[in-house]
Amino acid sequence: xxxxxxxxxxxxxxxxxxxxxxxxxxxxxxxxxxxxxxxxxxxxxxxxxxxxxxxxxxxxxxxxxxxxxxxxxxxxxxxxxxxxxxxxxxxxxxxxxxxxxxxxxxxxxxxxxxxxxxxxxxxxxxxxxxxxxxxxxxxxxxxxxxxxxxxxxxxxxxxxxxxxxxxxxxxxxxxxxxxxxxxxxxxxxxxxxxxxxxxxxxxxxxxxxxxxxxxxxxxxxxxxxxxxxxxxxxxxxxxxxxxxxxxxxxxxxxxxxxxxxxxxxxxxxxxxxxxxxxxxxxxxxxxxxxxxxxxxxxxxxxxxxxxxxxxxxxxxxxxxxxxxxxxxxxxxxxxxxxxxxxxxxxxxxxxxxxxxxxxxxxxxxxxxxxxxxxxxxxxxxxxxxxxxxxxxxxxxxxxxxxxxxxxxxxxxxxxxxxxxxxxxxxxxxxxxxxxxxxxxxxxxxxxxxxxxxxxxxxxxxxxxxxxxxxxxxxxxxxxxxxxxxxxxxxxxxxxxxxxxxxxxxxxxxxxxxxxxxxxxxxxxxxxxxxxxxxxxxxxxxxxxxxxxxxxxxxxxxxxxxxxxxxxxxxxxxxxxxxxxxxxxxxxxxxxxxxxxxxxxxxxxxxxxxxxxxxxxxxxxxxxxxxxxxxxxxxxxxxxxxxxxxxxxxxxxxxxxxxxxxxxxxxxxxxxxxxxxxxxxxxxxxxxxxxxxxxxxxx
Numbered sequence: 229x230x231x232x233x234x235x236x237x238x239x240x241x242x243x244x245x246x247x248x249x250x251x252x253x254x255x256x257x258x259x260x261x262x263x264x265x266x267x268x269x270x271x272x273x274x275x276x277x278x279x280x281x282x283x284x285x286x287x288x289x290x291x292x293x294x295x296x297x298x299x300x301x302x303x304x305x306x307x308x309x310x311x312x313x314x315x316x317x318x319x320x321x322x323x324x325x326x327x328x329x330x331x332x333x334x335x336x337x338x339x340x341x342x343x344x345x346x347x348x349x350x351x352x353x354x355x356x357x358x359x360x361x362x363x364x365x366x367x368x369x370x371x372x373x374x375x376x377x378x379x380x381x382x383x384x385x386x387x388x389x390x391x392x393x394x395x396x397x398x399x400x401x402x403x404x405x406x407x408x409x410x411x412x413x414x415x416x417x418x419x420x421x422x423x424x425x426x427x428x429x430x431x432x433x434x435x436x437x438x439x440x441x442x443x444x445x446x447x448x449x450x451x452x453x454x455x456x457x458x459x460x461x462x463x464x465x466x467x468x469x470x471x472x473x474x475x476x477x478x479x480x481x482x483x484x485x486x487x488x489x490x491x492x493x494x495x496x497x498x499x500x501x502x503x504x505x506x507x508x509x510x511x512x513x514x515x516x517x518x519x520x521x522x523x524x525x526x527x528x529x530x531x532x533x534x535x536x537x538x539x540x541x542x543x544x545x546x547x548x549x550x551x552x553x554x555x556x557x558x559x560x561x562x563x564x565x566x567x568x569x570x571x572x573x574x575x576x577x578x579x580x581x582x583x584x585x586x587x588x589x590x591x592x593x594x595x596x597x598x599x600x601x602x603x604x605x606x607x608x609x610x611x612x613x614x615x616x617x618x619x620x621x622x623x624x625x626x627x628x629x630x631x632x633x634x635x636x637x638x639x640x641x642x643x644x645x646x647x648x649x650x651x652x653x654x655x656x657x658x659x660x661x662x663x664x665x666x667x668x669x670x671x672x673x674x675x676x677x678x679x680x681x682x683x684x685x686x687x688x689x690x691x692x693x694x695x696x697x698x699x700x701x702x703x704x705x706x707x708x709x710x711x712x713x714x715x716x717x718x719x720x721x722x723x724x725x726x727x728x729x730x731x732x733x734x735x736x737x738x739x740x741x742x743x744x745x746x747x748x749x750x751x752x753x754x755x756x757x758x759x760x761x762x763x764x765x766x767x768x769x770x771x772x773x774x775x776x777x778x779x780x781x782x783x784x785x786x787x788x789x790x791x792x793x794x795x796x797x798x799x800x801x802x803x804x805x806x807x808x809x810x811x812x813x814x815x816x817x818x819x820x821x822x823x824x825x826x827x828x829x830x831x832x833x834x835x836x837x838x839x840x841x842x843x844x845x846x847x848x849x850x851x852x853x854x855x856x857x858x859x860x861x862x863x864x865x866x867x868x869x870x871x872x873x874x875x876x877x878x879x880x881x882x883x884x885x886x887x888x889x890x891x892x893x894x895x896x897x898x899x900x901x902x903x904x905x906x907x908x909x910x911x912x913x914x915x916x917x918x919x920x921x922x923x924x925x926x
Contacts (some may be wrong), residue, residue, distance in 0.1 A: 264512020266519035284512035287491030291429035321345030367432030369480025397484035407460035420517035545579030553626035556585035620684025629654035644781035649801035675813035691721035796824035
């Protein structure tokens with residue numbers, strides 16, 4: 229007995245020790261991140277003269293400030309009360325006098341790159357060190373016909389120039405000064421419509437070249453700026469012609485060129501060294517322009533979104549089985565090749581769904597906002613969308629249940645496996661009205677939103693805030709959530725079809741009392757009521773939630789009604805994990821929840837034949853002891869009551885009360901606790917009522 233206890237103790241302790249060891253090792257991993265700094269983060273305005281923004285790339289323009297951070301776990305020393313990061317410039321170009329702005333005791337730091345060449349930064353936390361190289365260069369420039377094209381035109385692996393030359397980025401400045409944007413152009417627009425703008429730094433950027441050539445005080449003539457804005461006749465190309473012919477050094481950076489997103493490339497172009505240019509999916513690359521409120525808000529919205537931080541993408545970002553959805557890099561590969569994307573747990577470990585994950589910055593302008601052309605072919609159960617889903621297809625390739633509900637529920641009855649619920653994001657399935665567990669009743673295709681929203685998810689989740697004081701150009705919402713940062717429902721997109729909506733999604737009233745609590749309430753309230761009713765009838769784990777894990781399988785197996793409870797358990801999470809409480813598809817959600825409740829109360833649909841009339845069949849067997857089966861047919865969706873009375877008309881039991889869909893049903897009544905005798909059962913609806921007699925003989 230003593231030996232057995234020792235063995236038990238040993239095997240109980242070892243997993244804990246292994247877990248603690250793994251957690252310690254993981255926590256002690258030290259990395260350095262080159263941080264981006266957007267205008268929004270730096271509180272800059274359109275008219276700010278200094279422009280110390282950073283794209284977060286490890287290739288930096290001469291004279292720019294480099295922002296750095298080390299991990300905040302302090303090398304696993306979670307008990308430390310003070311920062312313990314030591315920063316060192318272990319290598320820098322000859323002649324550089326660069327030093328860190330802080331003494332080197334905080335997790336973040338910065339320095340100014342004062343010379344061209346390679347800088348090596350070392351961060352130390354306790355016994356852990358990490359290094360990061362920063363390469364500093366100057367801008368070379370590019371036009372629509374020269375510079376990057378000789379190399380980046382063929383083969384296909386680097387054929388970005390032809391695509392970029394047809395994009396909105398390539399011609400943004402040209403369209404601005406030829407009146408093709410708004411018929412007017414601000415003197416401050418150049419900060420984002422050109423390459424590397426900073427008029428104070430001699431590194432080849434547009435701002436500096438424009439200043440030393442006089443272009444910055446010439447381009448708007450003969451007009452004069454009014455409130456920093458020039459009115460331009462649409463199609464007037466005189467200014468662009470002047471730039472191309474007399475200011476050619478400025479012309480090559482008068483676009484949002486390759487170097488704006490990949491870093492200054494003079495040294496890369498002269499050596500073809502790939503380490504002297506950068507490729508990054510970080511949102512900070514885009515945010516140096518797209519986060520300048522109140523005019524440009526998409527970047528700031530995105531920074532606050534779950535897509536930016538991916539709180540549910542910890543270790544998942546390093547598992548290819550969780551790709552493409554938990555890796556911004558994997559999504560890009562999936563969009564290019566669904567069949568054989570070639571995922572890598574190392575190079576694709578990018579736990580952020582950034583701008584370039586969904587938008588292709590090199591894409592030609594004939595696509596909507598350069599959204600990657602990714603279609604939704606079908607759900608996991610094979611259901612194919614019956615209507616176009618437009619740009620929402622990009623969302624729907626990740627926001628789906630990942631499993632075939634019918635197959636999973638069937639297999640769960642054979643062996644109760646972990647994670648018995650649809651993946652946390654069955655929004656596409658719900659929106660399309662498909663892949664719930666339907667008990668053979670064929671609810672698939674229910675719902676109307678999918679028929680009137682050509683861009684599906686995007687129609688509502690990215691509807692622009694109409695308040696121009698915070699969103700001047702009515703840019704699409706990239707925060708994505710339908711409840712804003714102040715806790716208010718984003719109902720902008722609803723009002724066109726639902727005039728009753730003022731400030732809440734629950735302003736849309738239900739068509740009937742779905743949860744049968746005696747009140748017709750908002751759709752969301754009704755569906756929450758159904759969820760609460762269903763949860764109350766299902767097996768719970770120690771936290772009070774419906775069981776999902778194999779360790780609690782005996783709770784499920786011993787629960788009354790097993791295995792019939794498996795379908796309701798699945799549908800509970802199918803509706804709950806959709807998180808919209810019916811907004812995506814109230815009809816389908818109600819059908820699943822009501823059918824689940826029926827499954828638990830004993831009423832079963834017998835077949836898929838649509839009855840032509842009401843009927844109540846004679847029970848069988850009759851006489852019976854102790855149980856009998858009652859069958860009935862309902863030719864329309866309606867509220868149904870089925871009750872049993874004794875011989876003198878006293879109500880004995882309510883077998884069912886609630887909404888039933890068109891169909892043929894049966895219910896088994898057990899009279900074990902009653903006396904022998906004659907009983908009556910009555911079927912009642914709004915349009916029909918009938919009674920039949922039965923005999924119970926013990």
